[in-house]
Ligand SMILES: [Zn+2]
């Protein structure tokens with residue numbers, strides 16, 4: 001437990017008007033909050049190589065043996081689609097491995113990098129459609145995070161509307177920039193690298209537990225370079241990003257936590273700072289959260305960062 005956070009503390013998010021009550025006295029040790037997220041493994045997995053319908057394949061990244069290693073397929077139960085003007089968009093599933101029962105955390109670094117490169121490749125291709133304003137690459141792992149299939153996969157959701165939260169954050173980032181003459185995230189990164197919330201830093205990337213973390217063990221990964229989206233990462237940035245992403249995934253696996261992971265990028269908005277949010281789904285939001293919008297988090301981000309660094 002961090003020496004600096006002993007009493008409850010109300011904290012405001014960096015930009016948005018959102019508040020969190022950090023309550024360290026209620027913190028449980030990591031070993032006490034393990035949950036069972038094992039989803040039943042079925043023989044009829046639609047993401048295993050032999051079950052893939054070739055007509056649904058959208059894109060592939062191949063390995064040295066010329067077999068696909070990461071596959072993008074059509075989401076066959078989409079909420080938005082290119083032929084629906086009332087709910088326009090496109091949805092894809094990214095199959096992260098040929099192996100049925102390996103979690104992303106257990107894949108080789110090279111393979112995790114291929115998954116990130118597939119996000120970049122699909123973001124680049126989908127963004128050529130001028131009607132698309134927003135592309136979300138995300139992953140749900142574990143039953144509490146909403147995953148329904150065990151085979152390692154993530155998803156891409158693209159729509160013609162920019163979600164209000166993203167729009168609001170972009171507006172606030174813009175105001176901050178005008179006032180302080182610096183991108184808020186470039187500023188936050190350099191400040192957080194000097195705090196107990198720092199998880200990892202190298203020449204290319206920085207990771208930390210955000211000051212007003214809404215979720216236990218929440219972690220954000222940034223490129224140090226001010227980039228709009230994942231398509232602009234250099235080879236070294238992909239490698240550095242993969243390294244810290246894998247480290248965080250392995251630590252979450254030790255806790256056996258379900259999690260959601262998102263890329264923060266809006267292709268239509270120029271001049272923003274790309275990052276990845278990892279939000280474990282351990283805490284259950286109840287009366288206070290649902291009634292007031294205030295979130296209670298019993299794992300201070302300082303303690304979460306200490307766990308990731310250990
Ligand atoms: Zn499978």
Ligand SMILES: [Zn+2]
Pocket residue numbers: 183184185186187225226227272273
């Ligand atoms: Zn920036």
